Amino acid sequence: MKSQKIYLSVLLLLSLCFTECKKGEDDPLLSLRTRKARVVGKWKLVSGLKTTVSFPSWTTTTEYTRNEYIQKYTGSNQTEKGDIFYFIEFKKNGEVNESRQLEYNDRHGIVGTWNFTGGIGGKKNKEEILLHDSRVIFPSDIVYNIKELRAKKLVLVRGYQYNANGFNEEFTFEQ
Numbered sequence: 001m002k003s004q005k006i007y008l009s010v011l012l013l014l015s016l017c018f019t020e021c022k023k024g025e026d027d028p029l030l031s032l033r034t035r036k037a038r039v040v041g042k043w044k045l046v047s048g049l050k051t052t053v054s055f056p057s058w059t060t061t062t063e064y065t066r067n068e069y070i071q072k073y074t075g076s077n078q079t080e081k082g083d084i085f086y087f088i089e090f091k092k093n094g095e096v097n098e099s100r101q102l103e104y105n106d107r108h109g110i111v112g113t114w115n116f117t118g119g120i121g122g123k124k125n126k127e128e129i130l131l132h133d134s135r136v137i138f139p140s141d142i143v144y145n146i147k148e149l150r151a152k153k154l155v156l157v158r159g160y161q162y163n164a165n166g167f168n169e170e171f172t173f174e175q
Contacts, residue, residue, distance in 0.1 A: 033151065039154070042087060042088075043088045045172070046066055047172045048062075050102075062102070064084060084103070085101055087099050087100070095114070096132075098111075110135075111133065113134060123145075127145065127146060128143055130142070131143075144156035152175045153172070156173070
């Protein structure tokens with residue numbers, strides 16, 4: 001009888017892990033490290049894609065690799081290339097340092113704090129991460145959806161749409 005209770009308790013605990021551990025759509029089914037423990041560290045961009053739509057029909061597609069970008073414009077044969085870098089360091093104490101130059105004249109960074117969002121709307125708890133830049137006069141927050149979080153891989157996604165204008169971006173990082 002006692003062994004059955006232990007067996008049922010272990011089974012219940014494992015079933016909770018399988019339903020609670022997977023937050024992002026491409027997360028591992030089970031991880032022995034907490035979500036926070038997997039986020040903490042210094043991350044470097046390995047690939048990315050950004051699509052920007054401007055009214056009426058101007059679309060810019062930018063592909064990122066470890067060290068360069070290629071930007072293509074619809075409606076023309078114009079292409080731009082250049083060097084890039086993108087690092088994010090999430091510290092255990094909640095501090096964040098971000099430094100990036102993703103396109104020509106798009107160099108900026110964040111020095112501030114980070115935290116998971118608390119399951120807003122249809123999102124699960126810790127499915128999104130918020131970066132808060134504390135250096136600016138008017139607070140600036142960026143919220144990313146965590147598509148995938150593994151021990152050495154992080155995929156961040158975000159987008160914005162207003163009428164016919166907007167953007168979608170997805171960045172893959174490695175430690």
